[in-house]
Amino acid sequence: MSSRAIRILAVSVPVLLLTAVLVWHYGWLSPGGGRGAIPIGGPFTLVDQNGKTRTAEDFRGRLMLIYFGYSYCPDVCPTALQIMSVALDSLGGDAEKVTPIFITVDPARDTPEHLKAYVANFGDRFVGLTGTEEQVAAAARAYRIYYAKAKGDGAKDEYLMDHSSIVFLMGRDGRYLAHFTHNTPSEEMARAIRERL
Numbered sequence: 001m002s003s004r005a006i007r008i009l010a011v012s013v014p015v016l017l018l019t020a021v022l023v024w025h026y027g028w029l030s031p032g033g034g035r036g037a038i039p040i041g042g043p044f045t046l047v048d049q050n051g052k053t054r055t056a057e058d059f060r061g062r063l064m065l066i067y068f069g070y071s072y073c074p075d076v077c078p079t080a081l082q083i084m085s086v087a088l089d090s091l092g093g094d095a096e097k098v099t100p101i102f103i104t105v106d107p108a109r110d111t112p113e114h115l116k117a118y119v120a121n122f123g124d125r126f127v128g129l130t131g132t133e134e135q136v137a138a139a140a141r142a143y144r145i146y147y148a149k150a151k152g153d154g155a156k157d158e159y160l161m162d163h164s165s166i167v168f169l170m171g172r173d174g175r176y177l178a179h180f181t182h183n184t185p186s187e188e189m190a191r192a193i194r195e196r197l
């Protein structure tokens with residue numbers, strides 16, 4: 001081996017080893033699943049639109065398409081829910097393998113009865129979830145969703161909520177698979193779901 005080759009090896013081997021260790025440690029190659037990566041998702045206990053307590057365990061064995069928002073949202077939430085609905089419709093019979101879930105970040109106004117009427121606007125597949133302030137906060141924390149009442153000077157019950165707008169695709173084991181925004185075309189969302197059916 002030439003001294004030049006030895007020099008190249010002396011530099012590149014430690015660099016490669018260091019890279020391998022960092023990739024392994026931070027899970028750079030497997031978003032949401034790698035060692036050291038903060039997992040998205042987790043257990044939750046909430047109440048559905050029929051007043052029934054539901055936990056994350058209830059949805060095991062099916063894919064979940066989860067969106068956090070609130071029913072009084074003027075534009076972003078309806079857009080996201082509409083895209084989810086169209087994406088699922090385009091899957092035909094396979095849509096049965098996916099549960100679309102809308103989790104409110106505004107439990108004060110989004111009672112089960114209110115959610116029931118709201119999610120019905122997007123078809124009959126949606127599970128609408130609400131709960132106590134604490135239950136909702138815990139679920140949002142698990143999915144790293146930010147939300148807060150927007151500053152405004154409307155009447156007490158007329159306020160907007162600021163909130164992250166992300167649609168999560170979760171696996172049959174409840175683990176994170178992919179995410180979309182409310183601007184993701186429904187065809188793209190459907191394609192990503194179909195790959196995991």
Ligand code: NI
Nearest residue numbers: 069073076077
């Ligand atoms: Ni919204």
